[in-house]
Amino acid sequence: MSELPRTYAIRTLGCQMNVHDSERLAGLMQEAGYVPVADVPAKAERATEAGDQGADVVILNTCSVRENASNRLFGNLGQLASVKRERPGMQIAVGGCLAQQMRGGIVERAPWVDAVLGTHNLDVLPALLERARHNNEAAVEIEESLKVFPSTLPTKRESAYAGWVSISVGCNNTCTFCIVPHLRGKERDRRPGEVLNEVQALVSEGAIEVTLLGQNVNSYGVGFGDRQAFSKLLRACGQIEGLERVRFTSPHPAAFTEDVIEAMAETPNVMPSLHMPLQSGSDRILRAMRRSYRSKKFLGIIDRVRELIPDAAITTDIIVGFPGETEEDFQATLDVVERSRFSDAFTFMYSPRPGTPAADMEEQVPTDVVKERYNRLIALQSRIAEEENTARVGREVEVLVSASEGRKDAQTHRVSGRAADNRLVHVALPEELSEADRPRPGDMVRATVTHGAPHHLVADSALAGELFEVRQTRAGDAWASHEARKAELQAEAEGKLPVSIGLPTLRVGA
Numbered sequence: 069m070s071e072l073p074r075t076y077a078i079r080t081l082g083c084q085m086n087v088h089d090s091e092r093l094a095g096l097m098q099e100a101g102y103v104p105v106a107d108v109p110a111k112a113e114r115a116t117e118a119g120d121q122g123a124d125v126v127i128l129n130t131c132s133v134r135e136n137a138s139n140r141l142f143g144n145l146g147q148l149a150s151v152k153r154e155r156p157g158m159q160i161a162v163g164g165c166l167a168q169q170m171r172g173g174i175v176e177r178a179p180w181v182d183a184v185l186g187t188h189n190l191d192v193l194p195a196l197l198e199r200a201r202h203n204n205e206a207a208v209e210i211e212e213s214l215k216v217f218p219s220t221l222p223t224k225r226e227s228a229y230a231g232w233v234s235i236s237v238g239c240n241n242t243c244t245f246c247i248v249p250h251l252r253g254k255e256r257d258r259r260p261g262e263v264l265n266e267v268q269a270l271v272s273e274g275a276i277e278v279t280l281l282g283q284n285v286n287s288y289g290v291g292f293g294d295r296q297a298f299s300k301l302l303r304a305c306g307q308i309e310g311l312e313r314v315r316f317t318s319p320h321p322a323a324f325t326e327d328v329i330e331a332m333a334e335t336p337n338v339m340p341s342l343h344m345p346l347q348s349g350s351d352r353i354l355r356a357m358r359r360s361y362r363s364k365k366f367l368g369i370i371d372r373v374r375e376l377i378p379d380a381a382i383t384t385d386i387i388v389g390f391p392g393e394t395e396e397d398f399q400a401t402l403d404v405v406e407r408s409r410f411s412d413a414f415t416f417m418y419s420p421r422p423g424t425p426a427a428d429m430e431e432q433v434p435t436d437v438v439k440e441r442y443n444r445l446i447a448l449q450s451r452i453a454e455e456e457n458t459a460r461v462g463r464e465v466e467v468l469v470s471a472s473e474g475r476k477d478a479q480t481h482r483v484s485g486r487a488a489d490n491r492l493v494h495v496a497l498p499e500e501l502s503e504a505d506r507p508r509p510g511d512m513v514r515a516t517v518t519h520g521a522p523h524h525l526v527a528d529s530a531l532a533g534e535l536f537e538v539r540q541t542r543a544g545d546a547w548a549s550h551e552a553r554k555a556e557l558q559a560e561a562e563g564k565l566p567v568s569i570g571l572p573t574l575r576v577g578a
């Protein structure tokens with residue numbers, strides 16, 4: 069297989085920041101001449117159960133927020149060690165938050181790892197791999213602070229029709245359960261011009277949806293002295309031609325200001341959805357979490373958003389069983405959930421994260437109590453989400469078709485994607501639909517909601533001969549040409565076409 073290109077695979081274990089960082093890592097690898105292993109079937113078919121995907125370089129992008137993160141990482145690395153023994157030249161790299169935290173400790177426990185890099189120096193990955201290969205020993209490099217803003221690195225986007233753009237990294241808050249400030253440092257804001265250039269570049273490549281990303285988007289601008297910078301950025305995104313959907317994550321309730329709600333309401337391509345972490349409905353617990361808003365302020369923001377954007381779908385994050393949480397505190401959370409009518413909630417059972425202040429707090433809540441409260445919260449939230457989704461039956465939705473959101477689509481003859489308010493929708497295709505009329509990922513489909521479940525909507529109006537409209541988009545075209553290129557690479561790797569890695573194929577008569 070020596071004539072085949074060197075391949076890589078990335079496993080992302082973590083949050084959206086990590087997913088975005090993985091795109092950067094993929095971009096860097098491709099710039100250095102590596103090819104995604106999925107594009108070289110002869111290598112991909114060597115994949116084992118260790119999660120190596122058959123690649124020559126396996127990169128684990130780790131997270132330290134998940135429970136048992138380090139046990140899982142070393143479990144994964146143990147499995148990869150036996151693959152590496154059988155695969156000459158294979159390399160393993162570890163990046164992400166856990167790498168930033170454990171540093172050289174990773175190679176001490178897993179000496180077969182070739183490269184370790186932190187969250188501040190993604191750009192060194194290809195160089196570390198090269199150095200490790202040359203010196204035949206592990207290369208570890210962790211930076212204490214950011215050298216290159218991650219968004220200035222090359223990127224390989226996961227999707228042709230939607231992309232993330234970092235507006236800031238790090239966080240100036242000090243929530244006591246969170247490791248982010250420790251690992252990712254103080255907030256650093258990108259200049260608006262730079263952000264908008266990146267958004268524009270994405271749109272030029274075919275994207276029609278962009279999500280602005282920061283740990284705390286509402287404090288964007290503090291770094292360069294403009295407290296309204298975020299609302300201005302939203303309005304500026306509204307001016308970008310061809311950009312149909314703008315989303316952002318995550319705002320912090322303490323820093324949420326009226327100008328942002330107004331910008332959301334007045335900018336047509338800013339979508340009517342809001343993800344705003346509550347964490348707890350008890351003011352006493354919010355204080356212990358060192359989150360500086362109170363439940364009244366949180367509910368006030370929700371009321372105001374609904375006043376200006378009546379159809380907004382609001383989602384949240386909630387932690388159950390933070391140290392010291394009493395039944396009364398938990399009840400306060402249930403009350404806020406009941407009032408807020410979230411369309412979805414990401415719920416977490418508290419478990420101590422080493423390195424965070426809350427891990428050392430007394431009064432840790434016993435696991436069985438946490439579980440019992442968690443189940444009550446899930447039951448309440450599921451009921452609310454189902455009621456809210458059922459109330460959508462009969463409404464028209466416009467769905468941006470996704471390549472990956474509907475696992476059962478092939479069996480159910482549907483396509484899946486997100487409505488404007490970010491709800492997941494499964495849409496039935498008309499029975500007699502030609503291949504040419506079939507919506508592609510990136511295209512938009514209009515249909516009527518026929519059923520609401522706690523976590524998704526079904527829009528099967530086509531089956532009754534009612535509304536089903538496909539709007540082909542530039543994003544659908546971009547997806548189609550990306551797929552065509554992939555098929556070409558595959559054919560080359562299988563020897564059906566002359567190899568042309570990185571070079572356009574010359575077709576006689578073209």
Ligand code: SF4
Nearest residue numbers: 239241243246248283
């Ligand atoms: S706002 Fe709090 S939870 Fe969010 S990243 Fe900052 S410290 Fe962590």
